[in-house]
Amino acid sequence: MSASLRTDGAREISSPERSGSVLHAWVTTVDHKKLGILYIAAGLLFFVIGGIEAIMMRAQLAQAANTLLEPQEFNRLFTMHGTTMVFLVGMPIVTGFGNYLIPLMIGARDMAFPRLNAWGFWMFLFGGLVLYMSYFASMGLYGAGTAPDVGWFAYSPLAGKAFSRGNATDYWILGILISGFGSISGAINMLTTTLTMRCPGMTMNRLPLFVWMMLVVSFLMLLALPVLTGAQVMLLFDRFLGAHFFDTQAGGDAVLWQHFFWFFGHPEVYILMIPGFAYASEIIPVFSRKVIFGYSFMVAATLAIGLVAVGVWAHHMFTVGMGQGLNIWFAVITMLVGVPTGIKLFNWIATMYGGRIQLRMPMVFCIAFLGQFLIAGLTGILLSGAPLNWQLSDSYFVVAHFHYVLIGGLVFTVFAACYYWFPKMTGRMLSEKIGRWHFWLFFIGFHLTFTTMHVQGVLGMPRRIYTYPAERGWEVWNAISSTGAILQGLGVACFFVAVIVAFRRPAQAGPDPWNAWTLEWSTSSPPPAYNFLSLPEVRSRRPLWDLKHPDDPDWEHE
Numbered sequence: 001m002s003a004s005l006r007t008d009g010a011r012e013i014s015s016p017e018r019s020g021s022v023l024h025a026w027v028t029t030v031d032h033k034k035l036g037i038l039y040i041a042a043g044l045l046f047f048v049i050g051g052i053e054a055i056m057m058r059a060q061l062a063q064a065a066n067t068l069l070e071p072q073e074f075n076r077l078f079t080m081h082g083t084t085m086v087f088l089v090g091m092p093i094v095t096g097f098g099n100y101l102i103p104l105m106i107g108a109r110d111m112a113f114p115r116l117n118a119w120g121f122w123m124f125l126f127g128g129l130v131l132y133m134s135y136f137a138s139m140g141l142y143g144a145g146t147a148p149d150v151g152w153f154a155y156s157p158l159a160g161k162a163f164s165r166g167n168a169t170d171y172w173i174l175g176i177l178i179s180g181f182g183s184i185s186g187a188i189n190m191l192t193t194t195l196t197m198r199c200p201g202m203t204m205n206r207l208p209l210f211v212w213m214m215l216v217v218s219f220l221m222l223l224a225l226p227v228l229t230g231a232q233v234m235l236l237f238d239r240f241l242g243a244h245f246f247d248t249q250a251g252g253d254a255v256l257w258q259h260f261f262w263f264f265g266h267p268e269v270y271i272l273m274i275p276g277f278a279y280a281s282e283i284i285p286v287f288s289r290k291v292i293f294g295y296s297f298m299v300a301a302t303l304a305i306g307l308v309a310v311g312v313w314a315h316h317m318f319t320v321g322m323g324q325g326l327n328i329w330f331a332v333i334t335m336l337v338g339v340p341t342g343i344k345l346f347n348w349i350a351t352m353y354g355g356r357i358q359l360r361m362p363m364v365f366c367i368a369f370l371g372q373f374l375i376a377g378l379t380g381i382l383l384s385g386a387p388l389n390w391q392l393s394d395s396y397f398v399v400a401h402f403h404y405v406l407i408g409g410l411v412f413t414v415f416a417a418c419y420y421w422f423p424k425m426t427g428r429m430l431s432e433k434i435g436r437w438h439f440w441l442f443f444i445g446f447h448l449t450f451t452t453m454h455v456q457g458v459l460g461m462p463r464r465i466y467t468y469p470a471e472r473g474w475e476v477w478n479a480i481s482s483t484g485a486i487l488q489g490l491g492v493a494c495f496f497v498a499v500i501v502a503f504r505r506p507a508q509a510g511p512d513p514w515n516a517w518t519l520e521w522s523t524s525s526p527p528p529a530y531n532f533l534s535l536p537e538v539r540s541r542r543p544l545w546d547l548k549h550p551d552d553p554d555w556e557h558e
């Protein structure tokens with residue numbers, strides 16, 4: 001690194017990435033900001049792919065006895081859609097925002113392990129490419145390809161060699177296994193950076209809630225992902241080396257796979273959801289012009305959710321016959337998660353109460369999130385009771401529930417985060433006008449698609465069926481549901497139009513367009529490669545407010 005004096009007398013530090021082409025700079029970068037943007041951009045690209053797969057399924061289900069898709073094609077679509085949305089959309093986007101924001105929020109110049117960080121991104125991307133290679137090469141290099149069709153949780157014995165011939169399932173295993181290394185290295189980086197690279201005065205009690213929540217997410221990633229990796233290696237042994245871990249006929253245990261998968265799978269949904277909580281916890285106070293209500297309770301509730309999340313996995317397995325005792329245990333502990341989640345919902349609403357609400361796009365998406373996540377939580381509590389679960393398991397009620405969590409919870413808060421931090425990342429604002437089209441098309445589409453699915457489920461429609469007879473009375477609900485999926489697609493298209501329009505305009509956002517309080521807004525937009533010329537010293541949870549109002553330290557609300 002070399003330094004030279006700028007005209008304003010400040011020292012200018014030039015980063016090693018200045019040499020070579022723009023492409024070279026992005027491909028060889030170890031900078032957390034660039035890697036964060038690459039993760040988010042790749043996640044959004046896979047979101048479009050996963051969304052197209054969803055719309056194709058909805059087109060097939062729009063009417064009874066439809067012949068648009070073959071049964072095998074439908075199986076491949078829900079497998080690839082579910083796998084893509086969870087591992088290639090949710091994971092990179094939450095890792096991307098964590099990567100971009102944690103060093104800036106704690107007053108550090110980069111992540112603890114920049115090269116590991118770069119390795120992690122390329123492993124994630126390579127894993128995603130391996131999964132999609134299945135479309136081209138899974139029937140041997142010179143044969144046609146078929147994507148994996150065993151569902152996103154690949155239950156045994158379906159995923160065993162006896163039922164899943166060819167290599168499609170191996171592409172599923174390897175794609176996730178490789179991208180998993182990316183997530184594990186991201187978790188190591190986020191955790192180490194938060195614990196060891198905070199600037200002077202940034203005590204744990206002054207950490208932005210975003211950073212606290214990503215800390216819990218990192219722990220959950222380190223706990224859950226290796227279990228999936230281990231189980232996948234066992235499945236590879238079954239498929240290639242004659243082992244029988246999950247082969248019941250040869251003395252193995254198919255239910256063992258389910259325990260391994262969901263010991264990973266349930267924490268996974270919180271690995272995806274807690275970042276959404278993090279975005280909302282940063283955005284809601286700024287647009288209510290009030291500090292967050294109950295900072296310590298928010299931290300404690302997040303730790304409690306993280307803890308409970310590793311003990312509830314078998315609520316996905318009430319129908320395998322675990323026995324009364326375990327059913328009661330997993331039902332009760334699952335219901336328990338309603339307490340810390342309720343505290344969070346209460347604190348977000350209490351933060352808005354009496355505040356000066358500014359309905360800018362980040363806040364509008366967050367307000368929708370609050371209502372939708374409440375619905376998702378309530379149907380989750382419903383499904384956590386084993387007797388009711390026996391009725392609704394594997395029905396469209398379950399599909400509706402997890403989409404309310406993953407879209408109503410995660411995707412809405414991810415869009416809020418995009419509108420909020422896009423100006424910091426690019427120096428440009430996203431259009432509020434186009435944003436409102438995006439929001440209403442996506443909001444109405446979302447509720448049309450998934451509210452009706454609750455009804456389909458209660459009326460007995462099982463998930464993963466590629467068609468259904470007209471006389472079952474599911475047709476109207478499916479037609480509405482499919483119409484909603486189209487509206488969602490149009491809403492997402494508006495978002496990308498807003499991004500394109502923003503890049504055609506000059507960068508005029510300035511360092512702090514929202515008048516916010518955390519350290520990332522103290523840097524220019526976009527921030528310089530080295531983040532901070534000299535490391536900041538903080539003395540409260542609102543370092544930027546302290547800088548702007550040195551005489552008014554105890555500010556609570558405007």
Ligand code: HEM
Pocket residue numbers: 051054055057058078079081082083085086089090150151152153399403406407410411449462463464465485488
């Ligand atoms: C954007 C709008 C979306 C639509 C219209 C949609 C629609 C669907 C449909 C129709 C299915 C298949 C249901 C079945 O046949 O069983 C499905 C399954 C699934 N979706 Fe979505 N989805 C969307 C977004 C998402 C997102 C954002 C996520 C996760 C972050 C997600 C995760 C899943 C999962 C995990 C499955 C289960 C796949 C399986 O059964 O193996 N979806 N979705």
Ligand SMILES: [Cu+2]
Pocket residue numbers: 265266269312313315316
């Ligand atoms: Cu669960």
